[in-house]
Amino acid sequence: MKIWIDLDNSPHVLFFKPFIERLEREEVETLLTVRSFAQTEELASRHGLRYHVIGEHRNPLHFAGRVSATLRRAGKLRQFVRQHKPDVAVSHGSRALVLAAWSLRIPSMTLYDYEFVSARIFNRLSHRVLAPATIAQERLMAQGLDPRKLVPYPGLKEEAYIYDFRPNSVVLKELQLDPNRLIITVRPQANWAHYHDPQSEVLFRALIERLRLQREAQVVILPRTASQREELIAQYRLGEPPFKVLERAVDALSLMWHSDAVFSGGGTMVREAALLGVNIYSTFAGKLGGADQQLVSTGRLKIVHDPAEFSCMVFSKRRALSQLRPNGQTETREFIYRQILDFASAHVSEMPVPVAV
Numbered sequence: 528m529k530i531w532i533d534l535d536n537s538p539h540v541l542f543f544k545p546f547i548e549r550l551e552r553e554e555v556e557t558l559l560t561v562r563s564f565a566q567t568e569e570l571a572s573r574h575g576l577r578y579h580v581i582g583e584h585r586n587p588l589h590f591a592g593r594v595s596a597t598l599r600r601a602g603k604l605r606q607f608v609r610q611h612k613p614d615v616a617v618s619h620g621s622r623a624l625v626l627a628a629w630s631l632r633i634p635s636m637t638l639y640d641y642e643f644v645s646a647r648i649f650n651r652l653s654h655r656v657l658a659p660a661t662i663a664q665e666r667l668m669a670q671g672l673d674p675r676k677l678v679p680y681p682g683l684k685e686e687a688y689i690y691d692f693r694p695n696s697v698v699l700k701e702l703q704l705d706p707n708r709l710i711i712t713v714r715p716q717a718n719w720a721h722y723h724d725p726q727s728e729v730l731f732r733a734l735i736e737r738l739r740l741q742r743e744a745q746v747v748i749l750p751r752t753a754s755q756r757e758e759l760i761a762q763y764r765l766g767e768p769p770f771k772v773l774e775r776a777v778d779a780l781s782l783m784w785h786s787d788a789v790f791s792g793g794g795t796m797v798r799e800a801a802l803l804g805v806n807i808y809s810t811f812a813g814k815l816g817g818a819d820q821q822l823v824s825t826g827r828l829k830i831v832h833d834p835a836e837f838s839c840m841v842f843s844k845r846r847a848l849s850q851l852r853p854n855g856q857t858e859t860r861e862f863i864y865r866q867i868l869d870f871a872s873a874h875v876s877e878m879p880v881p882v883a884v
Contacts, residue, residue: 528875529556531613535621538795540570541688542619546864558613565751566776581607601626614875617867622648634874640684641794642666643814655870659683662817678866682859683818685798690851694784698777709744709787709842716792717751726812727792733834734790735763748772787845801827804848
């Protein structure tokens with residue numbers, strides 16, 4: 528049995544790592560491909576994964592350009608994967624994988640955890656779709672998902688790995704951060720995402736101007752790409768204290784653990800911070816997904832709606848967090864792992880040999 532997994536974005540490294548390691552322990556062969564984007568390669572290397580880099584991120588401004596970029600990477604994946612003959616393909620929202628697998632008649636399973644993402648390719652071409660049970664199924668059906676393909680899973684995707692986390696203070700030395708002073712971590716929004724709302728940029732600018740007044744603070748900004756880093760420094764004048772705009776990937780979980788507040792314009796870091804128990808504020812202005820709504824309802828996540836809210840914020844050193852129990856909650860990980868194994872087992876005997884064209 529051979530399972531092809533594509534890491535399309537940096538959050539997928541931590542998510543898939545425990546599944547890859549367990550599959551290999553159980554002597555299931557894995558074929559791992561990575562898109563060159565947002566420190567995905569660097570993180571995969573740091574976590575000891577063996578992978579093949581296929582394709583890179585492109586940032587077209589228009590829909591047609593994004594479609595073209597996806598098709599181009601799908602073609603590269605197809606050319607590479609056909610030589611390795613995997614039995615099934617699995618990803619967390621990799622459109623290129625789904626297209627390449629479909630063209631080779633390789634059954635694919637897709638996970639995604641934001642119901643307002645453009646999901647037509649996933650819903651139509653994937654053989655099985657996993658989404659958090661917190662998302663109303665009616666929303667997924669409205670996007671064209673066949674309910675017979677849907678498998679709701681318990682918890683949030685971040686719970687597949689977050690309970691293995693043990694905080695490490697090395698990141699403070701790496702970044703020359705004083706633990707006795709205020710530490711604030713900021714993750715900018717993905718301006719290129721099709722679901723991006725320009726209001727997120729308004730909120731981000733207001734946040735930066737508020738933090739600029741916090742002269743005693745250490746504000747660590749985690750850009751998504753090298754080009755975004757350059758743009759942020761130039762556009763928001765971030766080349767001087769209290770800001771540190773990072774050039775490379777770091778142990779972001781440990782950084783957030785040691786932070787007194789975290790602001791993020793994206794989903795994964797928001798949910799990671801909330802599960803860790805950090806003071807987390809979301810500056811994402813798009814439609815709020817079911818996964819984040821659950822965290823808001825339980826008081827673990829705060830949503831910033833108005834730029835004026837930043838002027839009322841008071842920052843201070845917080846109390847030490849309670850450490851998570853290793854493997855404290857395994858329900859999400861175990862459920863998803865069993866789905867991957869079940870999906871592969873169901874299709875391994877049906878897998879046709881790709882025909883050269």
